[in-house]
Amino acid sequence: xxxxxxxxxxxxxxxxxxxxxxxxxxxxxxxxxxxxxxxxxxxxxxxxxxxxxxxxxxxxxxxxxxxxxxxxxxxxxxxxxxxxxxxxxxxxxxxxxxxxxxxxxxxxxxxxxxxxxxxxxxxxxxxxxxxxxxxxxxxxxxxxxxxxxxxxxxxxxxxxxxxxxxxxxxxxxxxxxxxxxxxxxxxxxxxxxxxxxxxxxxxxxxxxxxxxxxxxxxxxxxxxxxxxxxxxxxxxxxxxxxxxxxxxxxxxxxxx
Amino acid sequence: xxxxxxxxxxxxxxxxxxxxxxxxxxxxxxxxxxxxxxxxxxxxxxxxxxxxxxxxxxxxxxxxxxxxxx
Numbered sequence: 001x002x003x004x005x006x007x008x009x010x011x012x013x014x015x016x017x018x019x020x021x022x023x024x025x026x027x028x029x030x031x032x033x034x035x036x037x038x039x040x041x042x043x044x045x046x047x048x049x050x051x052x053x054x055x056x057x058x059x060x061x062x063x064x065x066x067x068x069x070x071x072x073x074x075x076x077x078x079x080x081x082x083x084x085x086x087x088x089x090x091x092x093x094x095x096x097x098x099x100x101x102x103x104x105x106x107x108x109x110x111x112x113x114x115x116x117x118x119x120x121x122x123x124x125x126x127x128x129x130x131x132x133x134x135x136x137x138x139x140x141x142x143x144x145x146x147x148x149x150x151x152x153x154x155x156x157x158x159x160x161x162x163x164x165x166x167x168x169x170x171x172x173x174x175x176x177x178x179x180x181x182x183x184x185x186x187x188x189x190x191x192x193x194x195x196x197x198x199x200x201x202x203x204x205x206x207x208x209x210x211x212x213x214x215x216x217x218x219x220x221x222x223x224x225x226x227x228x229x230x231x232x233x234x235x236x237x238x239x240x241x242x243x244x245x246x247x248x249x250x251x252x253x254x255x256x
Numbered sequence: 257x258x259x260x261x262x263x264x265x266x267x268x269x270x271x272x273x274x275x276x277x278x279x280x281x282x283x284x285x286x287x288x289x290x291x292x293x294x295x296x297x298x299x300x301x302x303x304x305x306x307x308x309x310x311x312x313x314x315x316x317x318x319x320x321x322x323x324x325x326x
Contacts, residue, residue, distance in 0.1 A: 216303055
């Protein structure tokens with residue numbers, strides 16, 4: 001398959017937005033570690049984890065290129081669908097008010113309190129700071145690695161745009177962290193998850209279809225149709241879920 | 257080793273947080289993979305069928321999760 005901007009643009013955008021969400025969550029904990037237990041361990045742990053994650057992308061990305069493309073599309077497409085549907089479902093339920101929004105300020109406060117409970121800092125490298133920072137960067141970064149490899153591995157020449165998207169998000173989050181020194185609470189996390197869920201579901205559906213040998217009408221342009229279809233369906237679902245969640249409350253009010 | 261376990265559970269959690277939902281998606285993909293190429297449908301129908309099934313599974317799962325509150 002030739003590189004087509006209908007693939008490159010959503011790959012770059014999805015990798016950027018998904019990475020932004022994950023890196024913001026990691027930054028919240030790294031900032032708490034830095035503020036409570038010192039910046040040396042916080043930055044050291046996060047840096048070490050980023051090196052491991054980069055090595056994973058560099059090892060797995062080219063390895064996937066050696067597998068037959070229809071097998072990769074089927075496998076990665078199915079994983080993308082599982083991942084994207086999970087994000088989209090959660091974003092729909094949050095938009096409908098069924099489950100609460102993620103709160104970075106609250107997460108920061110909880111993490112800071114937990115870190116203070118460990119007691120005094122050690123001399124030199126603070127082990128708790130390094131371990132906490134390394135763990136959160138790995139845990140959130142694994143999702144970024146998956147997005148980069150899955151979005152980049154489904155078609156020739158897409159790995160670079162996916163890596164560029166993730167690196168741009170990392171750069172932006174580092175700059176925000178340096179500038180603010182507090183959790184990045186102004187990023188509309190649920191909207192980003194909504195958009196990423198749509199893009200990833202569209203890609204997953206497209207790759208799976210290609211892997212099955214389905215002929216997409218309009219070929220690469222059907223990605224745009226899939227995006228529109230998932231967006232319309234998700235908006236209807238937000239409306240339905242909101243109405244359904246509010247119904248018993250309204251019924252109770254009318255009885256009172 | 258505790259952090260390794262966290263990373264492993266995060267890895268699984270990437271794809272599954274509602275087992276029934278994930279299983280339904282996989283079953284639909286397998287059914288489409290087996291049936292659609294063999295049914296000899298007009299070319300526009302297999303993509304529409306694949307997409308429609310996925311949306312229905314998403315809708316049923318989201319509505320079920322919303323549920324009636326006590």
